[in-house]
Amino acid sequence: MDLGSLRADPHYSRRLRLETLVRLRWLAVGGQAVTVAVVRLVFGFPMMLGPCLVLVGVLALANILLSVFFRPTLRLHPAATSALLALDLIQLSALLFITGGLANPFSVLICVPVTISFASQPIRQSLFLITIALVSVTVLAFSPFALPWYPDHPFIMDKIMRLGIWCAIVSTMGFAAFYAYRVSLEATQLADALAATELVLQRQKHLSQLDGLAAAAAHELGTPLATISVVAKEMERELGNDPHFGEDVLLLRSQSERCRDILRRLTTLSAEEEAHMRRLPLSSLIEEVLAPHRHPGITIRVVDKSGRTGEPVGVRNAGIIYGLGNLIENAVDYARSEVTITVEHTSDTVKLVIEDDGPGYAPDILSRIGEPYVTHRQREDSAGGLGLGLFIAKTLLERSGAKITFSNRNNRQSGAQIAVTWRRDVMDALN
Structure with a gap:
């Protein structure tokens, strides 16, 4: 399924509302103003008060202009968001530059715009912003301005300490950026995959109605x-x-x-x-799922261990039909010559085991099977793949109460094995 059809703009989910950025900036304005006032008026440390107030005022003025000329619900394009975050970064860097550079304990705040960008923006814009941040941190290391401190005890930072702070900020920035990006990417992929799942399920329900x-x-x-x-x-x-x-x-x-x-x-x-x-016995359900996937070159063999006597009979479930069909389709795609489906039902459980004689799952992928966009499975050719379709199938089957396990057969080279198990009472009601 093409996720591009779900949204006209592929980056729409990463667009921030203007109101969010404006509120964050007002928080920054308030924090900077209070810090300057405390350092100058409470502690009485000498500092360049005029330039500091000008820089804080520039940020406040920019916020006022954004609030006046744009509606707060506007979702900013990634380029516009990056421009605003870059302005915040430059303003903060300038304020730190004239108040001691890396000797200023608030210099670590340079990481904040970068983290916001990696958590919410495309990687291209985020890399641009982290480049500006790295340049800014390096420039701060050479700031000629002294940290506001007691006049009779001037604060002098050793070069080794300055280098250590530079390394600490850069490593913190890199770690926070990577962590925020990975968490955001996984959340976005999961949201897209769940949206696709709902679309598939809704389509199946419409067909059945x-x-x-x-x-x-x-x-x-x-x-x-x-x-x-x-x-x-x-x-x-x-x-x-x-x-x-x-x-x-x-x-x-x-x-x-x-x-x-x-x-x-x-x-x-x-x-x-x-x-x-609307009501299907288990054997009819299996046959309906198998019918579209019979392939001239692949034999699909059904092994019924329990027979048809006393088999579960329940209401047709579009999610189960689609989910099992996707699993069987994957097995047929990767099989060399045969797919075996073993059906077994007791008074307590209903179990289906789908096996193929293909190359099986790669060891490094086996533990992540069923996650969205896991698209690799070892095989002799490159056709097919496992990814969003398998995630959708797994999600739909689990919603029906099934437990799914993925493994390779006894010999790792002898093919893949998928076991789908329901409680009997659940299957009687849902299948």
């Missing part, structure tokens, strides 16, 4: 068609022998009767075939 829609349409059309039929009979009685209109009236009546017959069949479709269409 077509008979009900047809019956409803037939019921609604029945009344006006009956009226047309009555009028046609009256016209036939009056004009049946008319040389000009008699044949037309007869044709009108015959076609109205034909329409009524068609609608009658549609009306009875749901009632007559509901039991057959």
Whole structure:
């Protein structure tokens, strides 16, 4: 499934609201203003008060302009977001530069815009921002301005300590950026995959409801068609022998009767075939799932260990049909010649085991099978893959109450094995 069809803009989920950034910036303005006031007025440390207030005022003015000219619910394009974060980074760096550089204990705050960017923006914009941050930290290491401190005890930082702080900030920035990016990426992929799952399930449910829609349409059309039929009979009685209109009236009546017959069949479709269409024994469910995946070059063998006596019978479930179908499709894609499906049911459990004679799962992938976008499985050619489709199948089956385990057969080279197990009472209600 192409996730691009789910959203017109592939980066829409990474767009931040303007209001979010504005609030964060007001927090920064307040924090900077309070810090400057405490350092100068409370502690009485000498500092460049005028330039500090100008830099804080620039950030506040930019916030005011954004609030006035743009609506707060606006979702910013990644380029615009990166530009605003870059402005914040430069403003903070300038304020730190004139207040001691890396000797300023607040210099670690340079990591904040970078972390926000990696958590919410595409990697291209984030790399651009971290480059600016690295340049800014390096420039701060050479700041000629002294840290605001007691006049009679000037604060002097050793070069080794300055280098250590530079290394600490850079490593913190890199770690925080990588962590935020990975967490955000996994959350985005999971959200996209779940959206695709819901789309597939909704589509399957719509298909299963077509008979009900047809019956409803037939019921609604029945009344006006009956009226047309009555009028046609009256016209036939009056004009049946008319040389000009008699044949037309007869044709009108015959076609109205034909329409009524068609609608009658549609009306009875749901009632007559509901039991057959909506309730399936386990053997019929397996056959329905297998039918679309029979391949001329691959033998699909069904081994029924328990027989059909006392097999589960339940309501058709679109999620189970799609999920099992996807697992079998993967097995057929990777099999060399045969896929075996073993079915077993007891009074407590229902179990399906799908096995193929392909190359099996790679050891490094086996522990991550079922996660979205895990798209590698060892094989002799490169066709097919495991990824979003398998995640959707696993999610739908687990929603039905199934437990799924992925493994390789006894010999790792002899193929993959997927076991799907339900409690009997759950399967009786859902399958």
